[in-house]
Amino acid sequence: MADERKLCLSGTGITKVFGIGRNKTTAVNHVDFNFYEGEIISIVGESGSGKTTLAKMLLGLINPTEGEIYFQGVKRDISSHRKKKEYWKNIQAIFQDPFSSYNIFRKIDSVLLDCIHMRGGRGLPYDQKVELMTEACRFVNLKFDELTNKYPFELSGGQQQRLMIARIFLLKPQILLADEPTSMIDACSRATILDMLMQLRDEIGMTPIFITHDIGLAYYVSDTVYIMEKGEFVEKGSADEVILHPKEPYTRRLISDVPKIYEEWDLSTV
């Protein structure tokens, strides 16, 4: 069955070692994975298990110490700025902390305009750009005309994360790495953000990869779950398989941290 699905991102022996000598930390240790197009993937692990480091390597923001990453089955080549830019048209990210994700000296419109330019819309007339930005903001329930001339830090955490989704809406990447997109914002906004992401996935047909420490959230959203412990994938499989019938003690511990796992889902706790 695996052969019928199209590979979108895969890796073999991905390793990242920080520091040298006695300060050496192996943040990610020889992980292998195959992410297929269309499935919803979660990478779950406790804080410090190397999730963000792995995400940055997948994004091409840092280079793996070892291992190869394949994009759509082809070895990834991001050796020049041009090639990186091409790659980033296909893979985008939402970061954990919205408050540090934006340049505090740049206004909201310029953040969104960047995305239009990235998609080759640099030459569009200005009203058309405004129309695109307005549409993107409407999608995430923000009013563009109220945001012009404002700075991202003037928004609440939830609004900033929604602006991030508006970026993705404009960029229409094939893969979205969402690195704990809801962990820094209030509980009420969480469900909204997740719903918007799932809606966006249906709209533009992207493959989302959720990175989270919350196995409940993974169960709620994903098809395939990877459990990460100390830089290694210790368990992987379909969400039901991994969460309802965990094999690893580490997975069981993660599950026991979420009290309502066998009860009916209450969206507001996700």
Next chain:
Amino acid sequence: MRHLTRQVFNSGKFVVGFSIFVGILLIVIIYPILFPYPPLEIIGQGNFFPPGLYVNVYDSIFTSHYILNLDDATANRIASKLDSEDRLAIQKWLTASGFPESEIDIENTAQLLDQWTNNFDPTKRFPGMTNADRNYFIRLNNSLKGLLSTEGAIIAVENPETASLEEAGVVAQNDYIVVNEVPNVRLLPLGTDNFGRDVLTELVAATKVSLIIGFVAGSIATLIGLILGLLSGYIGGQVDDVIMFFTNLLTVIPSFVLLILISFSIGQEQRGAFTIAVVIGLTSWVWTTRAVRSQVISLRNRDHVNLSKLSGHSISYIIIADILPYIASYVVMALILQISSAILAEAGLSILGLGPRTTEVATLGLMLNWALIYQAPILGYWWAFYPVIIVIALIAFSLNLMNTGLDQVFNPALRE
């Protein structure tokens, strides 16, 4: 931006430093407009004239004289001539001759003179009195007699034909002139220096040159430090290795030693003020580079930089738009400190005689150098060096105060 400016000006330290600095700048700009004297013109024949109002004597004789009969005029005149050593000698003679000590007040000039003229007897001798002592008292008595004379002074002019002196007027002891009526009066608030230059005018010009040196050197150092720090910190790898190699090399050699060596090797002829500024700038970028580099390293992995990368921006754009604005306040602070230390470096170099060459401009350091060479501190000519030291201290103090103020605004952990 407006918000930031307001915050900066809410910081007391910054405002005090800024006011002092702006005050110095205003003086440097306005003084030459009000008093357009050539700053290095030698006006005094002789060196280290004391501060004061200089009134032309020749003109004073030939301007209208007004007679004022003031009681204390004589006493003041004598008091100004009678130094404390003479007063103590008078006291000693009087007590030795049996005068009651309680009645002698050496501060009261008129009474003291009265007692002296009524009692002094050159023939009197006391036990323990040497001939030298006796002669001293006699000399003192004669000079006091001159002081006590009520005669005026006769002004004589030489007749060119007969070569004899003819009386041209008499200056009485109670003659006064009005300073305003004297055509030639010059105020030298800080006297003159060893060359006979007006110290205040020279000081203002020197402050200007020193500020320019500080600004040029500080800008060069900050610019080099900023560019190298940005490249080294952001690009990393081999670029970082090469830049850090030179930075470490220069850190090991104290920059002041380097400065002395370069200054010395340039030679006296080529050492203009501008050259010195450039040399100071070229030897002091090291710590700015280090500081900027470490700031950039802590910034380059921030998420907003990652987001900018993901938005397809180039390295140069990221450095300019995503890194530079975050360290801008830091760079301004570094610039302020560099200016202040460049001014001090120039002063240090010049004191060693390695500053700019001497003929065309004065700098604060050169003024100190000249004062030192001509031994002003030993001879007590305070006006030739104290004002310079105060100006240097004020500039450094105000700049550092501004820096501390900014630090408190930009670094919330330091706020009180």
